[in-house]
Amino acid sequence: MNSPVQIWRQHKTLHNYLNKIGKLLVWTKILVAPQGFENQVPYLVGIVQLTEGEKLPVQIVDCDEKDLKPNQKVQVVIRKIGKARSEDVIEYGVKVKSI
C-alpha cells in the first residue's frame, strides 16, 4: 500500500487521462491476484493504445470478456484501485471501459 503522500502526488495527474479514447491491443484474465486485488478476481487487464499513441497497462471494467475483440474501442475512466483498509486513503487510478 502506498503512503497517503504518494497517493496524493499520483492523483494530481490522473485528470490528464480522463475520457481519453483508445483501442485495446491485447488482454488477459487474472485469476491469482497480488495483495489488495484479491477480492476482484477474476478481472481483465490489457494494454491499450490511446489515440495520441501512448500505450498503457490497464484494467478493463464494465464489460464481459466475451464481448471483447482486438482493437476494441475503449475510453479511460477513473476508478478505485485495489482495496484500502478502513484507515487508509482510498487510491484511484485509470481503467478503461469498452465503448
Add this chain to the structure above:
Amino acid sequence: MKILVKGVGLTKFGELWDKSLFDLSLQAATEAIQDANLSAKNIEAVFVANMIHGKLANQDLLGAAIASLFNIKGASFRVEGACASGGLAVHLAIQSLLAGTYKNVLVVGAEKMTDVTISEITSALMGAGSEAERKAGLTFPGLYALMAKTHMQKFGTTRNHLAAVSVKNHYHASLNEKAQFPFEITEEKALNSPEICMPFTLFDASPITDGAGAVILSSENTPRRRALTPSRWTAGDVYITGSAVATDTVGLAERESLVEIPATKQAAKMAVKQAGIEIADIDIAEVHDCFTIAEILAMEDLGFCEKGEGGKFIVQGTTKLGGRLPINTSGGLKACGHPVAATGLKQIIEITQQLRGSAGKRQVKDAKIGLTHNVGGSGATVVVHVLQT
C-alpha cells in the same frame, strides 16, 4: 576475456521449509569453495544476488550477512536485478576480476520464497514491474500471458507449442536430482491443468521456489585441474568468455513490440562477440523460461531460430536432450524451479557441469560451448554469458 569457473555449488530446489536463506547460502557456498579447492581466506570479495529477502524477511545488508558466515572480511556486495539478479552478480564479479581488483571471488544467489502466502509473493515479485502495471493489478503471469497471446495471434503459435516447452523441461528435470519437480508430464496433463491466466495453465508457469547457488570465479591462470587431486580432475576447466548486460523499459507497454525482448538480442550479440564465436557455435543453453512463452521468445531472440518459428522449433525436438541444441537440461525455471536470484547462478552451474562432463544422466555429449540467458522483469534486464571449455 577468460574467467575461470573454479568451483560450483547448488542446493536442492523446492519448498525447503526447514532451511533459511542463510542455511541455503552456506550450503551452496561451502560446496563451491570446496569444489574450487580453496578456503574462505582465499576469497577477496563476495557478491550476493537477492531480490526480495529485504521485503519478505526484513533482512537487508545481505553482502555482509553472507560474507560473515565465512568470516570473510574483504569486500561484499548485494546485487539486485529482479529475476536476473544472479546473472547480474556474475557479470559484476567478472568486471571486478577483469579490472584486476580481485583474483578470487565468491558469487552467491539465494532466495527464500515459500515462507509467505501466494498473494504476498505475487505482490513482492511485482516490484519488478512498473508502477502502472501494479496499479492495473497485473502480475508476471499476466504480463507474459499478454506476450503469449500476441505471439499466438501474430505467428499462429498454439497451446500445444507452449505445452511442448513444459513437457521437455519436465523430462530434463526428471534426470536432475536437484530439481523441484523431478518427474515427467504428458502434453495432455499440461493442457488440461487449471487455468492461471489465459492462455496459461498451471504447467506454463515456473513455480515458487527456495534455493541457492554459488560459484567461485577466478582470474588466476592456474587451471582448476592442476589445483585438485587427480581423483577430482574433470574433463576440462570451464571459462566464461563472454558476459553482457542489456537494459530496456521496466513497463512492457512502453516497448515497441510484445513478441520480442530486444535486450536479449543486444546482450547475446555482445556476449557472443566477446567470446569470438557465432551463435551457431553454441552446443547447449540454459534460457530463462519463467513461462513457456519465454523460452520460445528466448530461442527466437537469441537467434537459434527465426522470429515466429519458436513454437515449431520446440516441437521438432531439436532442443530436447539428444537433439542438436539441448535447451534447459537442468529442467529450466519451469521444472528445476525458480528461486529468483539463484536462477542465474544455477544456469552457470548447469552449463559448467555439462562442459566439465559431470552432468550425469543429463550429460550432453561433446558439449564445448554453452550459453546462459537470464531475464529480469518482463525483459527490462537481460544477462547473457558464454562459457567454453
